[in-house]
Amino acid sequence: MQCVILAGGRGERLRPLTDSLPKPMLPFGGKPLLEYHLSLLKRHGITDVVICGHYLFDSIKNHFGNGGAFGVKISYVHEEKPLGTGGAVKNAAGEIKEDFILLSGDVATNLDITALAGFHKEKNALATLVLRKTDHPEDSDTVQIDGQSRVTNFFFKDEKIKKGNLGNTGLFAFKKSILDRIPETPCNMEKDVVAGLIHDFPVYGYVSGDYIKDMGTFERYEKVRKDIESGALTWE
Numbered sequence: 001m002q003c004v005i006l007a008g009g010r011g012e013r014l015r016p017l018t019d020s021l022p023k024p025m026l027p028f029g030g031k032p033l034l035e036y037h038l039s040l041l042k043r044h045g046i047t048d049v050v051i052c053g054h055y056l057f058d059s060i061k062n063h064f065g066n067g068g069a070f071g072v073k074i075s076y077v078h079e080e081k082p083l084g085t086g087g088a089v090k091n092a093a094g095e096i097k098e099d100f101i102l103l104s105g106d107v108a109t110n111l112d113i114t115a116l117a118g119f120h121k122e123k124n125a126l127a128t129l130v131l132r133k134t135d136h137p138e139d140s141d142t143v144q145i146d147g148q149s150r151v152t153n154f155f156f157k158d159e160k161i162k163k164g165n166l167g168n169t170g171l172f173a174f175k176k177s178i179l180d181r182i183p184e185t186p187c188n189m190e191k192d193v194v195a196g197l198i199h200d201f202p203v204y205g206y207v208s209g210d211y212i213k214d215m216g217t218f219e220r221y222e223k224v225r226k227d228i229e230s231g232a233l234t235w236e
Contacts, residue, residue, distance in 0.1 A: 001117055001173075002098055003046050005037060006088050007053045007060060007105035022056045024105030025063065026221065028228045033215070034060065034105055038070045040235055041101075044113040047072045050095045051105075052088040054079040085170070086187035093179045102172040102189075108224045109212045110235050111171060116206050120173035123149070125204045126181075127174050127194050132208055134167035141168040141190060145205040154195040166205065169212045 007024045024034040034051075041049060049072050053060055057078055067074035077092040089102065099120075101113060111130065120128040129151065134140050144153040144164045155163060168190060182193050197203050211233050215221040227233040 001046055002048045002050060002096060002100040003041050003103060004050045004052065004089060004092055004096065004100050005034070005103045005105050006085055007034065007051050007057075021059060022053065022105075023215065025056075025059055026215070028108075028225055032063065033108060033224075034064070035070065036108070036235060037103060037105065038064070038067070038072050040110065040113065042071045043235070044117075046101065046113065048097075049073065050075045050077060050092050050100075052077045052079065052092050054082055082186070084186045084188050084192075086182050086189040086193045087185065089189065090179065090182040090184065090187075096176060096179065099173070099175050102174060104170050104214065106216060107170060107212060107214045108227075108233060109169075109171065109210060110233060111208060111210045111212060116173055116208070119149075119204070119206045123204045124202060125173070125175070126201045127172060127178055127197065127203045129194065129203070129205050130169045130171035130173075130208050130212070131166040131205045132169055132212055133165055142166060143168050143205055145207075149204050149206070151198045151203045151205050154190070154198060156191060156195075166207065169208075170214070171212065173206075 007022060025032040049067060051060060051074055061076055064070060064074055075095045077095055079088060079091055083091055129143060131143055141157050142155045142164045143151055143166050146152050194203060213220060213224055215224045
């Protein structure tokens with residue numbers, strides 16, 4: 001499988017840290033978060049990586065180059081303007097040659113990618129959503145699955161009536177054919193693509209107990225930093 005990493009957000013809530021660096025390049029233990037992503041992928045046997053970016057994208061390209069120094073091969077896809085998560089993947093279609101993992105560059109995780117890929121292939125899924133139990137479903141996108149782990153309902157955080165405590169993490173495994181289902185316009189992968197497929201296509205939920213935390217705010221950034229320093233988050 002390949003991996004597509006979304007690294008285009010401006011990180012407004014993390015300013016001034018993101019005035020000169022995109023979120024995925026913020027440092028932890030002397031290395032940018034994106035470098036940990038590449039180490040994780042390599043450890044799970046994925047070395048073909050596509051990075052999609054917009055804001056301060058050259059800082060990512062200059063640091064990682066073609067990926068050789070990090071044991072991977074990197075292709076870069078620039079967005080002239082922000083396209084949303086779905087639009088960014090569609091924009092990268094020319095670099096996507098096979099089924100792929102989708103990671104968010106601002107999510108710190110030690111996700112067991114081998115297990116996710118195995119689940120995805122076993123289910124013959126078009127899309128597999130990485131889910132986790134959440135203790136704050138009221139401000140999360142939540143998903144319901146049946147006894148075979150197939151997704152039956154998708155509830156977005158702005159909906160008044162929601163069910164379940166399985167939160168969507170924004171991490172996925174996809175068949176390459178998902179590209180045919182993404183519109184040629186800026187769009188959100190969950191709301192505009194995946195949610196509309198659950199009743200007609202094999203869309204499954206993979207429930208993970210691995211560390212998965214976005215760092216979109218100062219509080220979350222500090223939590224990730226402390227977890228790395230304390231050893232609560234490791235990639236071993």
